[in-house]
Amino acid sequence: MIIKTEMRSKTLTTRGRKCLRCKHRNRMQINLASILSMDHACQGCTRVETCCCARYEVCVDAKELNRIIQVLPEVVKLCPHLRTAGGYDNVFDEVEPGIYAIDTTESGLCIFAFVSDHRIRCSLHTVGLTLGIPLAQVKPKACLLWPLAFSEGDTALSLEEDALSFRCNSRRRNPSRRLSPALGEAIGLVYGNDLRAELEKKAKQGVRRAAVLIPAFRPTKPSINTPWQRRRGECWADP
Numbered sequence: 001m002i003i004k005t006e007m008r009s010k011t012l013t014t015r016g017r018k019c020l021r022c023k024h025r026n027r028m029q030i031n032l033a034s035i036l037s038m039d040h041a042c043q044g045c046t047r048v049e050t051c052c053c054a055r056y057e058v059c060v061d062a063k064e065l066n067r068i069i070q071v072l073p074e075v076v077k078l079c080p081h082l083r084t085a086g087g088y089d090n091v092f093d094e095v096e097p098g099i100y101a102i103d104t105t106e107s108g109l110c111i112f113a114f115v116s117d118h119r120i121r122c123s124l125h126t127v128g129l130t131l132g133i134p135l136a137q138v139k140p141k142a143c144l145l146w147p148l149a150f151s152e153g154d155t156a157l158s159l160e161e162d163a164l165s166f167r168c169n170s171r172r173r174n175p176s177r178r179l180s181p182a183l184g185e186a187i188g189l190v191y192g193n194d195l196r197a198e199l200e201k202k203a204k205q206g207v208r209r210a211a212v213l214i215p216a217f218r219p220t221k222p223s224i225n226t227p228w229q230r231r232r233g234e235c236w237a238d239p
């Protein structure tokens with residue numbers, strides 16, 4: 001597969017970008033106050049205009065790109081539009097050295113999205129669950145973490161600025177010391193359950209901001225035990 005170096009014209013340039021990038025290699029700040037202020041529950045979107053898979057330009061690094069390429073034979077079973085006479089469509093645009101934007105359809109929807117039961121779903125998520133691959137090994141980590149993203153000059157994990165413009169995110173009426181389960185799980189999938197447990201403990205203690213070491217990447221397999229996890233097992237677009 002050849003990587004393009006210019007973005008296709010159909011890629012919207014005015015929208016935000018989902019790109020997981022921490023300025024520091026080994027440590028990050030966690031804005032717990034911001035994260036604890038919100039609940040998140042993905043039920044899947046029926047309309048492209050409201051879907052997070054169409055509102056951002058999604059970027060991956062070279063490692064993520066290579067892992068996606070490895071599962072393309074499974075992905076095209078859900079997204080036949082990716083198949084070409086010569087193999088697979090070329091879906092990555094190099095937007096910065098080592099950073100690749102995933103192409104979109106004419107409607108702005110991520111090229112890895114597909115529709116099933118009238119809902120927009122993520123083929124990478126579905127393939128990960130089907131093959132038993134930890135989701136962080138196959139789905140962009142920026143998508144796994146959304147609506148969390150890095151802010152403050154890419155140093156602090158916090159809520160995405162426009163998170164509350166999506167119906168799946170809601171501001172908590174009362175202060176809470178518990179992470180929204182879906183956000184806790186997302187942190188566990190990307191950074192491991194040890195960090196998730198550490199943050200849950202700090203949150204219970206009333207810590208509003210934490211500095212933590214970024215753990216070595218040890219992807220966690222999703223379990224399907226709780227209602228929101230079962231929903232994810234049905235492969236909504238976002239975990």
Ligand code: SF4
Nearest residue numbers: 042045052168237238
């Ligand atoms: S997280 Fe789920 S419900 Fe929210 S915008 Fe994305 S697909 Fe829709």
Ligand code: SF4
Nearest residue numbers: 053110112113122143
């Ligand atoms: S969740 Fe999947 S379909 Fe949605 S933007 Fe990310 S990679 Fe694309």
